[in-house]
Amino acid sequence: MPTSSPPLDKKLITGLVLAGGRGIRMGKVDKGLQCLHGKAMALHVLQRLAQQTATVLISANQNIDIYQEFGFPVWQDHMEGFAGPLAGIQTGLLHCITPYLMCTSCDSPYLPTDLADRLSSALLDSKAELAVAVTLESRNGMLQKQSHPVFALMKTSVLGGLTTYLENGGRKMQAWHTSLQICEVLFEDNTAFRNINTLEELRELEN
Template sequence: MAMAVTPSISLQQITGLVLAGGRGARMGHVDKGLQLFRGKPLAAHVIERLAGQTGTLAINANRHQSDYAAFNLPVWPDLLPDFPGPLAGLHSGLTHCATDYLAAAPCDSPLLPMDLVAKLAAALSLQQADAAIAVTGRAGQTDLQRHPVFCLLRKTLLPSLTGFLQEDGRKMERWFAGIHTVEVHFDDETAFCNINTLQELRQLESE
């Protein structure tokens, strides 16, 4: 039976967070979210797709913060030094957000689903979980591809994530494995393609 995508959590309870805090190492250390895709920065595409899915939006960025501030959204840098990874972005988001839930997506995925948050919210509520992450692949198979940067988290997870990071935890899947996480299947794998190199950016733009 197909899962209904009607959100069981109101939009006003959800803060959306665009994760743009990385070093961009595989893209020559440029700021990925500011690279142009179809005439607009990658982050702009993600913002547009998330805007109608959450009550409010913010950006996690550690570099070029004035450029990200030009999107007229709050910019929340990591609260931990040395670019420790996307979990640090989630930590900053959970710390700053004034809502009960935080929905996150990376700045380098301009095709993310328009029903991403609704499906995550429906599954999280149904399973009474603390977190929901997106997965793709053949439904029912064991080799599903997990996409933990596309997630919905309860605000109450902040102490758990803080403790994990203080113990030098960095791997997203390890943290999610230690909390009540529900995996939510999406059919369109291309919606979750993330751009790591300039070559991948040009290739996607030409499709």
């Protein structure tokens, strides 16, 4: 039987927390700074991500001074106008000094503690440029695959193609993925990738 490649040494991976959105569905508040169990959601994510990577960057376009208090470098989008998560990834790649970048969302506080290991092992096995997390979701009594494109590990060499895609007006994550060699990694716990999009969802989770 084929054996899996050992995961990458975490010294080769930079983490990126995407916190650069407008938070429209949460009432135009900064999602990453909303409190969950006594601390900001982004801080929950940062603490989990920092254990799996050499260092962590934060992509943010507002409340920069507050994010800087978390103790990690904070970068605003290279592109203007809140161009979406791909603009945050582009900025992360521009400032990444390791050969791999792993990105996550600021509003998913329970991301897997083995995310980097599993994504990197699969990426090496498949000789892919990008590995993305997927889960199985029940819809109409059937299990269907659900991709979580923000939760991805990529080679920093994808920067050139991403920049071209953005400059040509592209904004959709999964459309960009079609231009790459990607592999999907199945995670059993779909709650680990849950996004907290509204204040009501945040209060329900806290209770």
